Structures are given as structure tokens and as C-alpha cells.
Amino acid sequence: MSQDPLEGCRISAGKKSAVSLGKALHPPNLLVVVEGTCGACVAASPVSAPEGSCSYNVAHHHLCVCVRVCMAWQGLQKGETLASLKQESENLRRKLEEERGKLTDVELHQVAEKVETVAALSIKTRRVLKGHGNKVLSMDWCKDKRRLVSSSQDGKVIVWDAFTLNKEHGITLPCTWVMACAYAPSGCAVACGGLDNKCSVVPLSLDRNENVTAKKKSVAMHTNYVSGCSFTNSDMQLLTSSGDGTCALWDVESGQLLQSFHGHTADVLSLDLAPSETGNTFVSGGCDMKANVWDMRSGQNIQSFDNHQSDINCVKYYPSGDAFASASDDATCRFYDLRADREVAVYQKDSIIFGASSVDFSLSGRLLFAGYNDYTINVWDVLKGTRVSVLFGHENRVSRVRVSPDGTALCSASWDNTLRVSRT
Amino acid sequence: MTINTQVRGGLLREQMSCFRKMEKVIVAMQDPDMGIKMRNQRLLITVIPHAMTGVDVITWLTQKYRIGEEEALHLGGMLVRYGYIYPLKEPRCLVLQPDDSFSVFFYSSFHFPSSAIFLAKKNIRKQGELMEHEKERYSLLHKRINHTWDFVVMQAREQLRTSKQRRKADRIVLECQEQAYWLINRPPVRSLPQFCYQHGRNFGGGGQGGTCPPHFFQKVRDAITLKTFLVLYISVFYICLFVKYCEQYQDHDPIMLGCLPSNPWISDDSAYWTINTEIVLVPTRLRVERWSFSFMELLSDPMGRKEFMTYLEKEFSAENLYFWQACEEIRHGESSKIPQKVEDVYKNFLAPGASRWVNIDSKTMDKTLEGIKRPHRFVLDDAQMHIYFLMKKDSYPRFLKSDLYKNMLSRAMVPQESKKSVFPFMRRQRHSSPSPAQVVAHGTEEDERTGGVGQAGTNSTTGARV
Numbered sequence: 001m002s003q004d005p006l007e008g009c010r011i012s013a014g015k016k017s018a019v020s021l022g023k024a025l026h027p028p029n030l031l032v033v034v035e036g037t038c039g040a041c042v043a044a045s046p047v048s049a050p051e052g053s054c055s056y057n058v059a060h061h062h063l064c065v066c067v068r069v070c071m072a073w074q075g076l077q078k079g080e081t082l083a084s085l086k087q088e089s090e091n092l093r094r095k096l097e098e099e100r101g102k103l104t105d106v107e108l109h110q111v112a113e114k115v116e117t118v119a120a121l122s123i124k125t126r127r128v129l130k131g132h133g134n135k136v137l138s139m140d141w142c143k144d145k146r147r148l149v150s151s152s153q154d155g156k157v158i159v160w161d162a163f164t165l166n167k168e169h170g171i172t173l174p175c176t177w178v179m180a181c182a183y184a185p186s187g188c189a190v191a192c193g194g195l196d197n198k199c200s201v202v203p204l205s206l207d208r209n210e211n212v213t214a215k216k217k218s219v220a221m222h223t224n225y226v227s228g229c230s231f232t233n234s235d236m237q238l239l240t241s242s243g244d245g246t247c248a249l250w251d252v253e254s255g256q257l258l259q260s261f262h263g264h265t266a267d268v269l270s271l272d273l274a275p276s277e278t279g280n281t282f283v284s285g286g287c288d289m290k291a292n293v294w295d296m297r298s299g300q301n302i303q304s305f306d307n308h309q310s311d312i313n314c315v316k317y318y319p320s321g322d323a324f325a326s327a328s329d330d331a332t333c334r335f336y337d338l339r340a341d342r343e344v345a346v347y348q349k350d351s352i353i354f355g356a357s358s359v360d361f362s363l364s365g366r367l368l369f370a371g372y373n374d375y376t377i378n379v380w381d382v383l384k385g386t387r388v389s390v391l392f393g394h395e396n397r398v399s400r401v402r403v404s405p406d407g408t409a410l411c412s413a414s415w416d417n418t419l420r421v422s423r424t
Numbered sequence: 425m426t427i428n429t430q431v432r433g434g435l436l437r438e439q440m441s442c443f444r445k446m447e448k449v450i451v452a453m454q455d456p457d458m459g460i461k462m463r464n465q466r467l468l469i470t471v472i473p474h475a476m477t478g479v480d481v482i483t484w485l486t487q488k489y490r491i492g493e494e495e496a497l498h499l500g501g502m503l504v505r506y507g508y509i510y511p512l513k514e515p516r517c518l519v520l521q522p523d524d525s526f527s528v529f530f531y532s533s534f535h536f537p538s539s540a541i542f543l544a545k546k547n548i549r550k551q552g553e554l555m556e557h558e559k560e561r562y563s564l565l566h567k568r569i570n571h572t573w574d575f576v577v578m579q580a581r582e583q584l585r586t587s588k589q590r591r592k593a594d595r596i597v598l599e600c601q602e603q604a605y606w607l608i609n610r611p612p613v614r615s616l617p618q619f620c621y622q623h624g625r626n627f628g629g630g631g632q633g634g635t636c637p638p639h640f641f642q643k644v645r646d647a648i649t650l651k652t653f654l655v656l657y658i659s660v661f662y663i664c665l666f667v668k669y670c671e672q673y674q675d676h677d678p679i680m681l682g683c684l685p686s687n688p689w690i691s692d693d694s695a696y697w698t699i700n701t702e703i704v705l706v707p708t709r710l711r712v713e714r715w716s717f718s719f720m721e722l723l724s725d726p727m728g729r730k731e732f733m734t735y736l737e738k739e740f741s742a743e744n745l746y747f748w749q750a751c752e753e754i755r756h757g758e759s760s761k762i763p764q765k766v767e768d769v770y771k772n773f774l775a776p777g778a779s780r781w782v783n784i785d786s787k788t789m790d791k792t793l794e795g796i797k798r799p800h801r802f803v804l805d806d807a808q809m810h811i812y813f814l815m816k817k818d819s820y821p822r823f824l825k826s827d828l829y830k831n832m833l834s835r836a837m838v839p840q841e842s843k844k845s846v847f848p849f850m851r852r853q854r855h856s857s858p859s860p861a862q863v864v865a866h867g868t869e870e871d872e873r874t875g876g877v878g879q880a881g882t883n884s885t886t887g888a889r890v
Binding site: 168297320363373 | 441442445446449485488489491492494495498499502660662663664665666667669670671672673674676677678679680682683687688689690694696697700719720752755756757758759760801802805812854855856857859860861
């Protein structure tokens with residue numbers, strides 16, 4: 001969809017690619033860039049130059065970016081010693097600090113100034129789903145746009161037809177605090193997990209008399225609670241995040257671990273799969289205040305963002321897959337651009353004191369719905385960074401908000417034991 | 425906030441910042457100039473100083489934070505709920521009344537430890553340099569909870585230590601790169617807006633690369649200006665893409681602009697879903713338009729994919745799409761079937777003289793054939809990507825310009841907005857739909873029938889409206 005201005009160049013951190021930067025950045029003498037090695041990366045050897053080639057190589061030791069771009073070099077000029085160059089480097093760094101103070105960031109709202117403001121929305125609750133006996137911790141929509149699954153603290157997982165308010169299936173798990181639940185893309189199964197350190201897949205039986213719980217199958221095993229789960233594009237693979245600091249990809253049929261993702265230094269609280277063409281990445285957020293983007297095939301951490309000042313409770317991709325939003329206990333939600341590799345917007349207000357627990361985008365990506373621990377849901381204008389409206393109604397903290405797959409409604413799950421489906 | 429913190433009984437991390445913020449609000453309220461006007465209120469025989477009315481609180485909040493009245497009421501309610509404001513009339517009812525009943529500031533003892541810890545930490549960190557009002561409170565708390573003071577200080581020290589560990593010691597050196605750009609003057613291209621690209625992250629760790637390659641600095645100045653310009657351009661460019669995406673999809677966003685014939689959640693009429701099911705005779709116009717937004721949109725819609733396949737068959741390049749679909753099945757299918765499926769793909773698409781031979785460049789073909797000897801889930805990824813981009817760059821644009829697509833677009837229907845019922849309070853019957861699990865089990869003939877109104881033997885019940 002996007003026209004990459006540097007055709008043929010991949011400026012994405014984490015990939016080792018021979019970039020013909022030289023071609024794009026004519027004239028051919030140079031280029032730079034540098035620098036820097038961390039303690040772990042010993043490749044501090046001076047760049048030598050195969051002629052005409054340059055490589056943009058980002059090794060992910062988390063801390064080190066060795067970028068060696070080399071083209072035809074000339075040797076050290078006479079009279080320049082290493083010491084003098086080091087001195088120059090110090091001077092440049094000091095100058096940089098000064099310059100930095102004068103600069104302003106490019107923010108999303110500056111670019112979006114000319115965009116029309118969103119008209120004030122009045123969103124009303126259209127359905128209240130009552131039936132859980134305890135706090136509802138998580139929910140997920142089915143692809144048929146009207147069914148949803150929800151899980152609660154007392155170990156119950158219920159599949160509802162939210163349109164008619166029918167409860168279609170009820171599954172009881174032996175553990176409490178079922179924090180993760182997901183609906184399979186085909187609509188034939190649900191996955192759920194929590195304090196039992198496992199994530200199980202339950203096929204939804206057609207026969208009403210059959211005990212659905214009996215067919216539950218354990219798929220994922222972690223060493224700490226399971227905080228989030230999601231099916232990949234099919235029913236056959238399950239991605240989970242856990243309090244043990246890792247995420248993992250499982251094969252549902254065999255229960256085998258296909259890939260594990262290490263990198264978080266604290267509990268991982270949330271994950272989301274990228275809706276991109278190649279469909280190979282996902283983002284996770286955790287208590288170490290970082291949001292990491294992972295490659296599912298290799299298990300590598302491709303990008304990392306640490307702008308938040310407290311635990312990240314939820315992460316969600318923008319509908320195009322080029323950006324994502326995160327919600328945190330520091331009462332802000334932030335929007336990150338993956339291609340530019342930085343945060344581009346912060347959604348906060350002085351009057352919002354309590355942490356945000358969940359976010360989701362509307363279908364066009366223009367609105368961001370965020371559920372907070374002060375029982376409200378704030379609706380933000382993604383482009384302009386302003387708040388469009390506030391939704392009240394829940395009597396306890398909102399644990400999860402999700403927009404339906406066709407964008408017609410918003411469902412919010414809360415610790416007041418109910419789920420509400422709302423619409424303008 | 426995690427379960428672990430809750431189980432350990434230490435809600436400290438999250439609630440610390442909440443309490444700190446609430447305390448700031450309370451402190452601001454008590455400000456003699458900008459705060460709320462307080463009076464002495466008589467309650468039975470005692471006189472309560474520093475009392476204020478609920479109305480005052482709400483008005484003050486509305487003005488200070490520029491929020492609506494409902495939100496101010498909610499925020500005030502939170503302050504009451506957490507014990508920062510104490511209602512005098514009905515002490516047990518922790519609700520802020522928006523009337524003339526009086527309330528007073530009150531810090532519930534539950535919070536003493538937490539605010540004490542906060543101040544103790546600050547004291548330790550700043551080595552005694554607390555602000556005036558903090559000093560006052562510190563000594564007040566010290567007096568009140570003397571017996572647990574050691575515990576408080578210990579907790580404070582512990583927290584400081586862990587927070588230091590948590591903070592990232594080193595920063596990604598990519599920032600060095602950015603900073604190097606700005607060493608020099610701003611880019612010479614003045615037509616660009618006056619803001620510059622910069623990471624939100626802290627500067628630091630620049631000293632990591634103590635051993636800079638000597639020749640680096642020689643060419644720095646030349647390179648930086650050019651690359652800087654590009655980086656800036658790219659950054660603004662990418663951001664503009666979000667604006668473009670939102671604008672493109674705005675008409676398709678039901679929450680923002682509504683949907684035709686009506687939103688099912690409002691009108692209780694599932695017609696919207698009926699006309700948009702997977703396979704229909706006549707798709708809606710919006711749906712057909714979406715196929716032109718991106719190749720992925722076209723492929724992810726089953727109808728779109730079918731139309732595209734028809735088009736490709738006319739062009740004799742349908743094998744590309746078949747190949748792509750087969751690769752998708754391998755990638756997302758069951759692990760046990762992978763070797764068999766890969767074998768089939770090889771036979772049908774890759775083997776020389778195969779019935780549906782796909783045209784891949786020789787390098788990718790060699791690599792793929794090598795990989796097939798040890799089949800795994802991602803062995804066909806490169807080939808699949810190659811074919812995908814081939815279709816995207818070649819067949820897809822032509823499809824959009826083709827007569828086939830244009831006819832679809834003109835035949836597509838625009839549903840009429842459903843008429844509001846004569847008796848607006850009459851509740852429509854909400855029909856249930858067959859569960860997707862049922863649909864799949866009954867086989868593919870179900871796909872033909874629309875999934876809207878319940879047909880396949882499920883009883884259409886009216887849900888009890890709560």
C-alpha cells in the first residue's frame with residue numbers, strides 16, 4: 001500500500017540486508033553512519049571497504065547498533081591522530097546536546113492539523129451481558145461479528161451471542177483468574193488460560209447436551225500465569241504471553257512449542273498479531289515498560305519501544321499494520337509508528353489519573369477506544385491527539401475493550417461482572 | 425498491573441502513581457488562591473474547619489481540567505472513594521453529592537503507609553531536600569505512624585533499589601546516529617517545516633562507542649546533511665500515510681459514520697450482516713470499493729478472491745493464486761500434514777513440467793527446491809512472497825482497471841437506509857444465527873445460504889432485553 005521512497009531499501013531495524021543506500025543516496029562518496037558499539041559487540045574494527053558496497057546491519061543485542069557503511073575510503077589524513085578525532089567527537093556530542101534543546105519533535109497531530117475534526121460522538125450502551133458471577137477479565141469477538149467469548153475471575157468462560165443475549169456455551173476451568181481468552185478464526189473453538197499456567201483450546205460442540213468442558217485440551221504450558229492468547233490466521237496455531245516473561249507459539253494439534261520469544265525482563269501482559277500482508281510479526285507489552293515487536297519465524301526481537309513510565313497493560317495494532325498503540329498504568333496511551341521506529345503521539349489528559357487497561361482502534365483507525373481503571377472509557381482522535389468523548393456506565397474498572405470485526409460496535413468487559421456492547 | 429503484584433499484596437507500583445496524582449489534585453484544591461473556597465461548618469456540636477460543598481468541588485474540577493460536568497462528578501467521586509475527601513453528612517456513603525452538603529479533606533489511614541513511603545523515598549533520594557509542604561507532611565506522618573516508621577523507610581529503600589535496576593542502563597546506540605545528524609546546523613532545505621526528527625528516547629550511552637573508527641568523522645559533515653534530509657522526509661512521509669489511511673477508510677467505519685441499511689445493534693435488524701456475508705449474489709458498493717484499497721483487502725475477502733481468480737483465469741495466470749493459497753495452507757495448517765502438503769505443492773507447481781507451473785526466478789527456485797528436501801512450515805515462504813508481489817505489482821493493478829471489476833462496481837448495490845418503524849418503541853424480533861461451528865460441520869452447502877436469519881433448524885428466539 002505504501003510507496004517506499006527508497007525503493008529497494010529496507011530501513012527496518014533488525015534485518016540484515018545489504019542495502020544499496022549508495023544508489024539512493026547519490027553521490028557515492030560516503031556515507032556514514034555509524035557508530036557505536038556496545039560492550040557485547042566486539043566488532044569495533046575500523047570499517048574497511050569493499051568498493052561500492054554498503055551494509056546497514058543492525059545487530060540486536062538490544063543495545064548495540066553497529067552500522068557500518070563503507071564505500072571507497074581514503075585513509076587517515078596526515079596530521080589527524082586518533083586523539084584529535086576523539087576530541088572532535090566530544091565536541092560534536094556537546095554541540096548536539098545544545099542543538100537538541102532547540103529542536104521539536106515531529107508529532108502526528110502537527111501533520112494532521114488540516115484534517116477535519118471528528119464530530120462529537122454520543123455512544124450509548126445497547127446491550128448489557130449479565131451472567132458472570134465475578135469480575136470479567138477478558139473478552140474476544142468471533143469473526144461472525146455477533147458472538148463473543150468472555151472469561152472471568154471465577155474460572156468461567158462463556159460464549160455469548162451478543163445480539164440476542166443468548167449464552168451459547170459455558171466452560172468451567174479448574175483455575176481462577178482466567179485472564180486470557182480468544183475465539184478461533186473459524187468460530188469452532190475458543191482458547192482460554194490464566195493462573196493455571198496453561199492455555200487450553202476447547203472445541204465448541206454443536207450438541208447442547210454435551211459437556212463442552214470435557215473436550216478441553218491443554219496446548220500451552222508456561223511457568224507462570226498466562227496473560228494473553230491469540231490464534232494466528234488459523235485454528236492450528238496459538239500465540240500466548242505469560243507472567244514468566246516470555247511469549248510462545250504453539251501447535252494446537254500436538255501441543256508442541258514451535259517458537260519462544262525471550263526478551264522481556266518482567267511479566268508480559270499483552271500481545272497482538274500484525275494484520276500485515278506477510279503476517280509474520282506480533283507486538284507484546286509488559287511490566288518492564290517496554291513494547292517489543294517480534295518476528296514469528298525466527299523468534300527475534302525486531303524493535304523495542306520504551307517510552308512508557310509504567311507497566312504496559314495492552315498493545316494493539318493499527319488496522320494497516322504499520323503502527324500500534326499501547327495502554328499503560330501511567331494513565332497514558334501512546335501511538336508508535338513502526339516504519340519510523342518511534343512514538344508519534346501520546347494520549348493523555350490531566351484529569352485522567354488512573355491507568356489505562358486496554359485499547360482498540362475503530363475500523364478506520366481514526367478512533368482509539370481506551371478503557372481505564374477509573375471505570376470509564378475514553379475515546380481519542382488518533383490523528384489529532386484529542387479526546388472525543390468519555391463513556392461512563394461501568395461500576396468497576398474496565399478490563400478490556402474490543403471493537404467488533406466489522407467495526408459496528410464496541411464491547412467492554414469490566415470488573416463489575418458485566419459486558420457492555422455500545423454504539424453511537 | 426499484574427496478578428503477581430496483587431497476590432503479593434503490594435499494589436505499590438501502580439497505585440503509587442495514582443495516589444501521587446490524586447494528592448496533587450487535593451493539594452491544588454487546598455491552594456489559598458486558586459483552590460476551593462472553604463468554610464467552617466458546624467456539625468452537631470463540633471465545628472469542622474476547611475469544609476467545602478460538593479458543588480464547589482465539581483465546579484472547581486470543571487474549570488481546572490476543562491472537562492464536562494459528568495466527568496467532574498466522576499472524578500470527584502473517585503477522590504471520595506479513595507478517601508481523600510470525606511463526606512460529612514453521610515459518612516458511610518462514599519459518593520460525592522453535587523449539592524450543598526459539606527465534605528472535608530481527609531486522608532484515610534490506609535494511605536498513610538503509601539504516602540509515607542513516597543515521601544521517605546523522596547527524602548532518601550534528594551537527601552533531605554524536600555519541598556516545603558512535603559516537609560510538613562513528612563513530619564506529620566512521622567509523628568502519626570512512628571511505630572511503623574522503620575518499616576516505611578525500609579520499604580522506601582527497597583523500592584528505590586528495584587526501580588534503579590529496572591531502568592535501562594544502556595540505550596540503543598541508534599540514538600547516537602540521530603544525534604550525529606543534528607551536530608551540524610539544520611538541513612539547508614528551508615522548504616521543510618521547522619520541526620525535526622528526533623527520537624523520544626533519552627540521550628545517553630553515546631560514550632559507549634569510545635573507539636570510533638578514525639575515518640568516521642572525516643566524512644560526517646557531508647553525509648549528515650543529506651541523510652538528515654532524507655530521514656526527516658521519511659518521517660513526515662510515514663506519518664502522512666496514517667492520515668491517508670484514516671481518510672480512505674472513514675466511509676467504511678460504522679462507528680463514525682453509521683452503516684446502511686442500519687446498524688444491527690441499534691435497530692435490532694441483522695440485515696446489515698445478511699447483505700455482507702461471505703458469499704452473496706450482489707455485494708455492496710462499499711465492499712467492492714474496498715477491494716481497490718489494497719491487495720490484501722482483495723485477498724482477504726472471499727468474494728474478492730473469487731473474482732480475482734476468475735480474472736486471472738482469463739489471463740491464464742491463475743496458477744499464481746492457487747500456489748499462493750496452497751502456501752498459506754501450509755503456513756497455517758496442521759504440523760503433521762506439512763510434509764505431505766509440501767510434496768503436493770512441489771508436484772503441482774514447482775516440478776518441471778508441472779500442470780500449474782509457477783514462474784519464479786531461478787535463485788528463489790533453487791533455494792526452495794533445496795529446502796523442500798527437509799520440509800518445514802516456512803520452506804515455501806520466499807517463493808510465496810515472490811509470487812505475492814508479482815501478483816500485487818502486475819495482475820492486481822490490471823484487475824482494477826479491467827471490465828470485470830468495473831462491472832462489479834456498477835452492479836454493486838447501495839442498500840437503502842431502513843425506514844424507521846412506525847411504532848418506535850416496538851421491539852423487533854432479534855433472530856439468532858447458526859453458530860459458525862454448526863455451519864462448518866454441515867459442509868460447504870451451508871456457505872451458499874446466508875447466515876442471517878436462522879434457517880438451519882435453530883430456533884429463533886427473542887433475547888430478553890436487559
